[in-house]
Amino acid sequence: MSTITSPVLEDTKLRADIDRSLRHPVMFFFASGAVWLAISLLLGTMASIKTHAPDFMSCCSFLNYGRTMPAHMSALIYGWGAQAAFGVIIWLMSRLSRQECKKSGIILAAGHWWNLMVAIGTVCVLSGSGTGVVWMAFPQAIMISLVLTYFFIGIWAVIAFRVRRGGHIYISQWYLLAALFWFPWVVISGLMFGQLFLGDGDALMVTASTAWFRSALMFLFFTPVAAASAYYIAPKVTGRPVYSYHLAIFGFWALAIVGPWTGMDRMMGAPIPAFMQFLSAGAAVLLVVPAIALFINIIKTAASNKDALAHSPSLRFTVAGAMGMLIFTLMGAVMSLPSALKYTQFSIAQYGLELTGLLGFFSMCMFGAIYFIVPRITNREWISAKMISLHFWLFIYGIVFIAIFYTFLGGFMHGYALEQVGESIMASSGRLYPYAIGLTTGFVFLLFAIFMFCCHLLFMWLRLGRRSNHPTLLSSHSPSMPHGPEGDLDKLEPMDSNQVAH
Amino acid sequence: MSVQPIDPKKPDLEESVNVAEQHAAVKNASSAAAREQQLRENGLEPVSIWIFIAVSLVAIVAGSVLFSSNNLFGYDKFVKSGYVQDDEVSSEVLVPKGDVESVYMVKGAGIYKQCMGCHQPDGKGNASYPPLAGSEYVIDSPVSVLMAVINGVDGPITVAGKNYSGQMAKQINKSTSNLELASLAYFLQNSFGNKVGKIYTPDQMEQIKILNKDRSEGYCTAAELDKYRDVQLEGDLFEPGTIINKKTGEVIAPE
Numbered sequence: 001m002s003t004i005t006s007p008v009l010e011d012t013k014l015r016a017d018i019d020r021s022l023r024h025p026v027m028f029f030f031a032s033g034a035v036w037l038a039i040s041l042l043l044g045t046m047a048s049i050k051t052h053a054p055d056f057m058s059c060c061s062f063l064n065y066g067r068t069m070p071a072h073m074s075a076l077i078y079g080w081g082a083q084a085a086f087g088v089i090i091w092l093m094s095r096l097s098r099q100e101c102k103k104s105g106i107i108l109a110a111g112h113w114w115n116l117m118v119a120i121g122t123v124c125v126l127s128g129s130g131t132g133v134v135w136m137a138f139p140q141a142i143m144i145s146l147v148l149t150y151f152f153i154g155i156w157a158v159i160a161f162r163v164r165r166g167g168h169i170y171i172s173q174w175y176l177l178a179a180l181f182w183f184p185w186v187v188i189s190g191l192m193f194g195q196l197f198l199g200d201g202d203a204l205m206v207t208a209s210t211a212w213f214r215s216a217l218m219f220l221f222f223t224p225v226a227a228a229s230a231y232y233i234a235p236k237v238t239g240r241p242v243y244s245y246h247l248a249i250f251g252f253w254a255l256a257i258v259g260p261w262t263g264m265d266r267m268m269g270a271p272i273p274a275f276m277q278f279l280s281a282g283a284a285v286l287l288v289v290p291a292i293a294l295f296i297n298i299i300k301t302a303a304s305n306k307d308a309l310a311h312s313p314s315l316r317f318t319v320a321g322a323m324g325m326l327i328f329t330l331m332g333a334v335m336s337l338p339s340a341l342k343y344t345q346f347s348i349a350q351y352g353l354e355l356t357g358l359l360g361f362f363s364m365c366m367f368g369a370i371y372f373i374v375p376r377i378t379n380r381e382w383i384s385a386k387m388i389s390l391h392f393w394l395f396i397y398g399i400v401f402i403a404i405f406y407t408f409l410g411g412f413m414h415g416y417a418l419e420q421v422g423e424s425i426m427a428s429s430g431r432l433y434p435y436a437i438g439l440t441t442g443f444v445f446l447l448f449a450i451f452m453f454c455c456h457l458l459f460m461w462l463r464l465g466r467r468s469n470h471p472t473l474l475s476s477h478s479p480s481m482p483h484g485p486e487g488d489l490d491k492l493e494p495m496d497s498n499q500v501a502h
Numbered sequence: 503m504s505v506q507p508i509d510p511k512k513p514d515l516e517e518s519v520n521v522a523e524q525h526a527a528v529k530n531a532s533s534a535a536a537r538e539q540q541l542r543e544n545g546l547e548p549v550s551i552w553i554f555i556a557v558s559l560v561a562i563v564a565g566s567v568l569f570s571s572n573n574l575f576g577y578d579k580f581v582k583s584g585y586v587q588d589d590e591v592s593s594e595v596l597v598p599k600g601d602v603e604s605v606y607m608v609k610g611a612g613i614y615k616q617c618m619g620c621h622q623p624d625g626k627g628n629a630s631y632p633p634l635a636g637s638e639y640v641i642d643s644p645v646s647v648l649m650a651v652i653n654g655v656d657g658p659i660t661v662a663g664k665n666y667s668g669q670m671a672k673q674i675n676k677s678t679s680n681l682e683l684a685s686l687a688y689f690l691q692n693s694f695g696n697k698v699g700k701i702y703t704p705d706q707m708e709q710i711k712i713l714n715k716d717r718s719e720g721y722c723t724a725a726e727l728d729k730y731r732d733v734q735l736e737g738d739l740f741e742p743g744t745i746i747n748k749k750t751g752e753v754i755a756p757e
Contacts, residue, residue, distance in 0.1 A: 009525055011540075016532030096541075170541065236538065241545035247553070248545075275574035282568035288560045296553060301545070333563075338570055376534045469533035 014098060015376075021100040022091050023377035025107040029087030030370050031461045032115050034454045036079025037363070039122075041450055043072035045443040052436035062126040070137035071125040076358060077135060077217070078146060079118045084366040085225040086111070086153050089176050091373050092232055093157040096173050097164030103156050110152035117145050133194060133206060135214045140195055147187055154180045171248040175228035178256060182220040186213060208267050208276075215263030215280075218357055219287065223255060226321060226365035227294055233318040233368050234301040238308045243300035251293025258286045265336045268345055284336035291329040298322035311473040313388045314372035320396065321364030328357045331407065346418060348435065349411020356407055359446070360399040367391070367453070374457065375472075380465025382472035383456060389474055391452040398445030406442060410435030598748040602701055602740050603688075605748050610689020613682060616673060625694030630668060632661035635694035639727055644687035644702060646730035648710050649722055651686070656721035669721070680704035681751035701740035704751040709735050 049056050050065040057063045094101050101107070121138030124130055130137040138146070158180055161173060190213030194206055235242050242248055264272070264280035302309050302319050309315055332353055335344040344350065371388065375381050382388060413435065417428035459465065466472070529536045620631040627633035639646045639661065654672035658665060674682075681704045691698035713733070717726070740746075745754045 006525070009528055012532060012536045012538075013528050015535035015538065016528070019532070019535060232541070235545070236541055239539040239542075241542035243545055244547045244549050245545045247549050273575055274571045278568050278571035278574065282564040285560060285564035285567055289557050292553065292556055292560070296550075297545075300547070333560075337567060376532075379532065379534065381534075469530075469537070471534070471537070 015095065018094050018098070018100050019091075019376045019379075021102070022094055022104055025101075025104050025111055026087045026091045026373065026377055027461055028108055028111050029083045029090075030374065031457055032111070033080045033083035033087065034450070034457045036075050036083065036118065038447075038450050038454050040072050040075035040080060041443060041447050043068045043075060045440060045447060047072055048436065048439045048443055052433055052440065061128070067126050067128060067130070070130050070132070070134070071122050073135060073354075074125060074130075074137045075118065075122055078121070078138070079115075081222055081358060081362065082146075082150075083111070083114065084363070084370070085179070085222065086114075088225055088229050088366060088369045088373070089180065090153070090157050090160075091377070092172060092228060092369070093160050093176050096170050096176075096232070097160045098166055099160045099163055101156060101160065107153055107156055110149050114146065114149045114153070117142050117149065121146075131195065134210050135217065136190060136194060136210065140191070143187075143191055143195075147184060147191070150184060150187075154183065170231075171242070171245065171252065172228040172232045174249075174252050175224040175231070178252075179221050179224040179228070182216075182224070186216040186220055189213070190216070204270060204272070208264065208270070208272060211266040212263040214354070216260060218354070218362075219255065219259035219262055222358065222362040223259070223290075223325070226325070226362045227251070227255070227290075229365045229369040230294065230298050230318045230322055233314050233372055234298045237312045237315045237372070238301055238305035240301055240304040243297045243304075247293050248297050251290045251297070254286070254293065255290040258283050258290070262287065265341060266345060266350065268338065268341045278338070281336045281338055281341070285333040287329045288326075288333050291326045295322050295326040311475055313382070313385075313392070313472070313474055314368045316392060316474065317364050317368030317371060320392070321361055321368060324356070324361035324364050324399075327403065328353070328361045331356060331403065335411070340412075342419065343412050343415025345415070347411050347414035348432070349407055349415065352402060352407025352411055352439075356399065356403040359395075360403060364395075367395075370457070374460050375465070378460055378463060378465055380460060380463060381468050381470065383459055383465055385472050385474055387452045387456045388472065391449050391456070394445050394449035394452070398442045398449060401445065402439060402442035405438045406435050410438065597754070599745055599754050600748055602744045602746050603742060605746055606685040606688040606701065607692070609682060609685035610687075610693075613686045614689060614693075620670075625690075627661075630666070632659065632664070632666045633694075634690055635696060636662045638662070639731060640690050641696055641698060642731040643733055644691065644700075644735060645710055645713065645733045646727045647690055648683055648687055648707075649714065649730050650727055652710075652714055653717075654721045655723075655727070657723050659724040659727070672721075679751075680707035683707040683710065684751070701742065701744075702735060703737070703740055706735040706737050706739075709737075 046057070046063055047065050047068040050063075050068070054065075061067075090101065090107060117138075121130075121142040124139050124142065125137045129139060131139060136143060157176065161177055164173075190209060194209035194213060198205055231242060231248060261283035262280050264276040265278075265284055266280075268277045268281070270277070298319060299322060302315055309319065334340060335349055335353060371382065410432065414428075414432050417423065417431040420428060617634075621627050621634050622631075625634040634640050637647075639650060650670070651673045655670045657669075658667045660666070684702045684704045684707055687702055688700075690696065691700065713730075740753075746752060747754055
């Protein structure tokens with residue numbers, strides 16, 4: 001339409017066009033990711049129950065701990081984590097580069113293929129033919145196929161960046177572009193050195209490679225994507241600039257420099273040169289630096305607009321995610337101190353820490369992004385503020401409980417129990433019992449939260465969202481209209497930009 | 503969105519489209535995008551001194567972690583002292599020990615599970631397989647029974663007054679330890695009603711291995727086993743109640 005004359009409207013139209021061009025792949029990634037998250041949490045709950053009630057559902061061999069646990073982690077990482085990240089990457093990169101996506105059909109097809117591969121991989125793991133390698137439990141052919149599929153998804157975001165309009169590169173683009181290149185590097189390296197190039201009996205190499213792979217995937221893929229989303233949502237919703245742009249750039253380089261060195265602290269005491277393990281332990285402590293940068297920036301930006309902080313679901317999740325990152329890295333730092341590693345290296349603390357990072361930090365930021373993006377690509381508003389609020393609080397209860405009770409207290413108690421040489425392994429497992437129950441309890445909270453989220457998102461996918469020009473906000477403006485004035489779309493009324501800018 | 507015809511009331515307008523309506527249509531079609539705020543990029547708040555202090559503290563801790571390793575590039579000393587349990591602390595608790603009779607009986611019973619199919623759990627055998635209970639080859643000397651086990655037996659043989667004819671394959675391989683041989687001999691000589699009571703040491707089993715080297719390959723015959731019945735092992739036996747290491751068979755001196 002050449003008739004658009006006002007620059008503001010032109011801007012709006014460009015945004016709307018970008019949203020429309022990407023609505024199918026992005027919505028597909030979010031919806032299927034949410035379903036995988038639910039599946040993963042169900043499997044995780046199953047695995048957790050098995051640790052304190054081994055006879056529960058013992059009739060089915062595919063529900064054993066040894067199968068549900070790797071299936072749970074794989075579904076969480078490749079089903080939910082990667083797909084949520086892909087959705088955010090392609091949408092955010094297009095928006096920030098101000099370019100429509102011309103190849104959404106290819107991305108959608110690749111997304112379907114990705115889902116098929118994750119589904120086959122999960123079935124393989126459950127039927128007992130997984131590789132048994134932590135975080136890479138899918139059979140090797142599936143992993144290779146996933147990496148190849150990634151290129152069909154990621155390349156379009158790189159192209160969107162390459163043909164961007166406007167000179168300035170925003171901090172989120174830094175993070176996104178880095179994540180786009182780091183993901184294949186980390187996964188291919190992990191795959192090659194952890195599995196493909198190995199003969200039989202290279203157990204040390206497998207363990208060391210996967211220890212690095214897990215940390216690298218967390219800090220060089222999930223973390224930058226979550227940070228990109230946070231650096232976008234916070235200033236966008238509040239309408240204020242990022243508190244300190246220099247600090248944001250500093251945080252990026254701190255992550256880029258420290259991130260690749262992590263992971264080997266889990267190999268403490270293994271026959272590899274000592275500098276690897278101690279360097280990783282030091283790097284785990286240094287990761288607090290980018291976390292501080294992100295935390296300060298997001299909190300200060302959000303706090304500059306108290307109204308938005310109180311009302312916007314996206315901002316609330318993002319702020320929780322920024323807090324999550326600080327807590328996650330602080331916990332990781334404490335657990336990686338050489339004196340603490342004695343207790344945490346082989347105990348449940350490592351698994352708890354992974355859950356804290358993936359759910360408490362990364363997923364929180366992704367939820368924030370999804371609550372922001374979905375109304376734009378579906379042109380519908382979220383149905384119920386109550387469901388969003390329930391999702392938020394149940395998830396917070398679950399993950400805080402897991403982080404404090406299971407990861408920290410349970411992790412150290414487990415490590416202490418394992419150190420008691422005179423004690424039988426049964427007795428040390430007995431000490432773990434209350435924490436195993438605690439993990440199941442945390443998972444039940446998470447399951448309720450994700451049930452809310454999943455239903456809500458699937459309704460939005462079915463285009464059942466509210467048709468309104470008022471966003472769904474968390475605190476009701478009036479008792480009769482829980483979402484604020486409905487606002488008839490056909491008779492557009494002037495908007496108070498501060499009130500409804502979410 | 504149907505394109506509006508030229509409005510007759512606005513003859514001056516040359517565009518074929520009603521601009522105001524078109525603008526409203528864009529806003530309606532993308533209300534979420536329309537209410538968005540611009541991303542502002544000029545956040546230049548001065549960074550607080552406390553952030554510098556916090557970051558420096560983190561860096562100091564990280565540095566002290568890195569250099570708490572005494573030997574960064576060594577392969578030999580990869581385990582930092584104080585990190586793993588000391589051997590002195592753990593050895594006492596970790597060494598599995600017990601008195602020699604019970605250790606031998608448990609070990610021997612474990613090995614006998616292989617024999618149970620033919621010689622029966624009670625050691626009495628059946629019509630085709632000779633008994634071990636009351637067998638002169640078991641009771642007279644550990645050498646005859648162990649040679650039978652090590653090499654197998656072929657041909658007719660008379661055990662406890664009854665004739666048997668058949669073949670027994672050799673039951674153990676080279677990796678079977680002296681401790682296991684001694685345990686098996688003790689178990690067979692002191693079970694199923696047999697009461698010999700001699701507790702052989704693992705070292706004595708070397709004599710059997712030497713005997714075995716001297717003979718030619720193949721199954722033992724009854725005549726050869728009869729010869730071994732007269733051979734007794736030299737050297738000291740274990741005293742009853744001696745405490746040994748369950749894994750190695752070494753004697754553990756009482757404290």
